[in-house]
Amino acid sequence: MTREFLKMHGLGNDFVVIDARSEPYRNPMVLGGAEVRAIAGRKTGVGCDQLIILESTDAPGADAFMRIHNADGSEAGACGNASRCVGWLLMEESGRDRASFQTAAGLLHATRADNGRITVDMGPPRLDWSAIPLAAPTDTLRVESVEHGGFSGPVAVNMGNPHAVFFVDDAEAVPLAEVGPVFETHAAFPERSNIEFAQVLSPTAIRMRVWERGAGITQACGTGACATLVAAARRGLTGRKADILLDGGTLTIEWTADDRVLMTGPVALSFSGRLSAELVSAELVSE
Numbered sequence: 001m002t003r004e005f006l007k008m009h010g011l012g013n014d015f016v017v018i019d020a021r022s023e024p025y026r027n028p029m030v031l032g033g034a035e036v037r038a039i040a041g042r043k044t045g046v047g048c049d050q051l052i053i054l055e056s057t058d059a060p061g062a063d064a065f066m067r068i069h070n071a072d073g074s075e076a077g078a079c080g081n082a083s084r085c086v087g088w089l090l091m092e093e094s095g096r097d098r099a100s101f102q103t104a105a106g107l108l109h110a111t112r113a114d115n116g117r118i119t120v121d122m123g124p125p126r127l128d129w130s131a132i133p134l135a136a137p138t139d140t141l142r143v144e145s146v147e148h149g150g151f152s153g154p155v156a157v158n159m160g161n162p163h164a165v166f167f168v169d170d171a172e173a174v175p176l177a178e179v180g181p182v183f184e185t186h187a188a189f190p191e192r193s194n195i196e197f198a199q200v201l202s203p204t205a206i207r208m209r210v211w212e213r214g215a216g217i218t219q220a221c222g223t224g225a226c227a228t229l230v231a232a233a234r235r236g237l238t239g240r241k242a243d244i245l246l247d248g249g250t251l252t253i254e255w256t257a258d259d260r261v262l263m264t265g266p267v268a269l270s271f272s273g274r275l276s277a278e279l280v281s282a283e284l285v286s287e
């Protein structure tokens with residue numbers, strides 16, 4: 001058996017997208033994530049930060065269901081960059097300027113913006129400790145118990161997935177590969193966390209580098225950019241709209257007065273292909 005896929009990315013955060021709306025694709029978690037890891041592998045697979053599976057849905061108002069798996073096989077509730085890619089795909093397919101799709105974190109809406117960019121309404125941020133989730137009741141504006149390597153007290157934000165945002169003087173100087181995995185698996189985060197290091201450049205610009213839960217360092221993280229803007233605004237470091245400068249480029253994020261987080265940025269389709277039978281039955285060789 002082989003499967004068609006699309007290779008897409010948002011600012012270099014890259015995805016293998018499988019359309020399972022008419023031909024179901026088995027749930028990769030049944031395989032303990034081995035199949036996802038094989039597809040995501042940079043040397044022997046297609047290579048991606050996340051595997052995205054589009055499924056059919058009965059959810060009112062939704063054109064599709066978007067399932068998200070990290071490169072390590074774990075399932076995630078949200079992915080901002082993939083949401084723009086899927087929104088674009090659904091709009092291209094329908095010829096409309098708006099698409100809606102269900103995710104584990106809720107119904108999302110995508111629209112066309114200027115210069116071919118796509119805006120996705122990522123919904124309201126969740127700021128209560130139990131929604132992040134954190135292991136114990138804590139002020140999410142400064143999680144004092146999270147400290148390592150000279151970094152401490154991140155802002156915790158849930159954007160459909162957990163984020164911890166550290167504000168630093170120099171984002172380039174952060175040893176991300178060293179501290180990222182320590183914070184991702186910190187005991188304060190029972191479901192692990194995505195980790196952002198943010199340097200405020202001005203009231204409307206933030207430089208941010210990310211260590212993603214289940215994927216490591218990526219070129220960009222859409223939900224991470226949303227969480228960073230929310231964290232900065234909560235701390236009074238910026239206004240409620242800013243450009244987030246990532247390794248792969250810039251996302252514009254706005255936290256509206258009615259508590260929605262709007263993310264605007266580019267999408268790209270790199271190529272299409274077919275997964276080999278070896279990749280689709282990867283559980284036979286890797287488990």
Ligand SMILES: N[C@@H](CCC[C@H](N)C(=O)O)C(=O)O
Binds near residue numbers: 068079
């Ligand atoms: N790259 C994504 C986030 C993907 C999921 C994340 N690693 C998690 O485990 O929550 C984005 O653009 O938001």
